[in-house]
Amino acid sequence: MLGKKIQAILNCAILASGLVLLILKYPSNYPLASTLLSADALYLPALLDDLFKQGGKLADWYLTPAPYLFPDLLMYSIAWIFFKSPADQIIAHAVLQVVGTAFFIYLIASKCTSKNAGAAAVLAAILFTLLGLDFGNVETLAKTGNAYALIFTSAFHYGAFLLQLIVLSIVFLYADQRRNEKSLWLAALCVIAFVSALSDSIFLVQFSLPFAGALLVLRLQFRNSRLYSFPLLAAPLFFSLLGMKSYDFVISNRTKYPIEIEISKLGQQFDFLRNFFFDMFLQQPLIAVFLIAFYGVAFASIFYWPKSKHDDxxxxxxxxxxxxxxxxxxxxxxxxxxxxxxxxGPRYLIPFFYWPPIITIIVIATVLRSNKLHFISLAMLLTLAFHAPENNEDDSNPAVAQVKDIRCIVEEIKASGLHKGIATYWDAKPIQVFTGGMLKLLNTRAN
Incomplete structure (x- = not known):
């Protein structure tokens, strides 16, 4: 059995190795680069360039429907401050999100298992890095996208999932405090729930409502659990609703989509989702089988759970x-x-894809020793290190063509010395960001 200090050093070394591979392999991954050239993904660097390089004003901006104020804007601002190149900023932000994910998985795992929380968190981070980079190279994923690559991107709702990890960490910390020490953690929970729903209202659907529902089920099953309390049941839901409703008072130029439910279009939505999952199951059968098995066990756990011999x-x-x-x-x-x-699309279904691996790894950590978890992590690192991306680097690859087109346009603009222009939404942000902020473009509505 390894000592705690040695385990901590080994965990950090494995995670650092995974981050190095991420930094090295990220730029060569053309399907991933194509996603990063999307106008949606470049919203935050364009915003920061305009505010701090060109003297723009936040009140003049029509922000995205989800403004992504926290944690996306905060984390990207750190990358923007320390790195000048947009490509470096994007990679630095990806690293920050992976590290943040690992840290809060560690906090959650430490409250759910008595051992190996650090090794479990590192294993989850390495797994998501492998899935995000490796599966991103498969051209047949073009129809469904790669949900696990979203851990590397900004402004694609991954921040809302990271907030789920943060809030659950605080919930478990709150539950373990003495009664007179709970108020500070509850206040933090309320503030984060408010800011989360203000930044991205999908947080209400993906966390606040399910959290309240799961707590009610827990109350019916385990009346003596420290996890259940009325403040925990009510606070995240109430402050999430308050944050969502505060959008109109905080954001100057409102762009949030109204919620539309048209009976006549429901069939189209169901058909799209059915085809999406069908394509995903055909293209990623191992992941599909795992997800089906996991949610089957999750459903069964409502009705049956084996008694624990240690910590109930x-x-x-x-x-x-x-x-x-x-x-x-x-x-x-x-x-x-x-x-x-x-x-x-995958960006709206992140919890569906990410919670099963996280919870499965936490469960495995209760059974396996840390050295076995480290062995699995190292095997994944070796797979990632020696598996060369199967990128088709000629112009027949749409992702490669898109990268080359942007490079060509940026070089021409820099050579001609242009400073102002007009472009469609999908072209304006990539060109503006990769010209280093020297060009100010007016976005038009047409694609």
Whole structure:
């Protein structure tokens, strides 16, 4: 059995190795680069360049429907301050998100298992890095996209999932405090729930509602659990609703989509989702089987749970995570199905894809020793290190063509010394960001 200090050093070394591979392999991944050239993904660097390089004003901006104020803007600002190149900023932001994900998985795991929380968090981070980079190279994923690559991107709703990890960490910390020490953690929970829903209202659907539902199920099953309390049940939901409703008072130029539910279009939404999942299951059968098995176990856990021989509270929390992940997946899929003016895709289904690996790894950490978890992480690192991306680098690859087109346009603009222009929404941000802020473009509505 390794000592705690040696385990901590080994965990940090494995995570650092994974981040180095991420930094090295990220730029050569053309399908991933194509996603990063999307106007949606370049919203934050364009905003920061305008505010701090060109003297723009926030009040003049028509922000994206989800303004992504926290944590996306905060984390990207750190990358923007320390790196001048947009490409370096994007990679630095990806690293920050992976590290943040690992840290808060560690906090959650430490409250759900008595051992190996650090090794479990590192294993989850390495797994998501492998899936995000490796599966991003498969051209057949073009129809469905790669949900696991979203851990590298900004302004694609991954921040809302990271906030779920943060809030659950605070919830478990709150539950373990003495009664007279709970108020500070509850206040932090309320503030984060408010800011989260203000930044991205999908937080209400993916976390606040499912969290309240899972707590009610927990109350019916375990009346003596420290996790259940009325403040925990009510506070995140109330302050999430308050944050969502505060959008109109905080954001100057409102761009949030109204919620539209048209009965006549529901069939189209269901068809799209059915085809999406069908394509995903055909293209990623191992992941599909795993997801089906996981949610089957999560559903069964509502009715049956084996008694723990050690810490009943920690066992109860594992069960709570299973139930919460199931309810979160259901509310997310239902919301995506019935809101007819919302396009479906991986970015709206992040909890569905990410919670199963996280919870499974936490459960495995209760059974396996840390050295075995480290061995699995190292095997994944070796797979990532020696698996060369199968990128088709000629112009027949749409992702390569897009990267080359942007480079060509940017070089011409820099050579000609242009400073102002007009472009469509999808072209304006990539060109503006990769010219280093020297060009100010007016976005038009047409694509």
């Amino acid at each position: 509270e920690k066992s109860t929390r594992l069960r709570f995570l299973l139930i919460f992940s199931l309810v979160s997946a259901l509310t997310t899929i239902v919301a995506t199905s019935v809101v007819t003016n919302l396009s479906s």
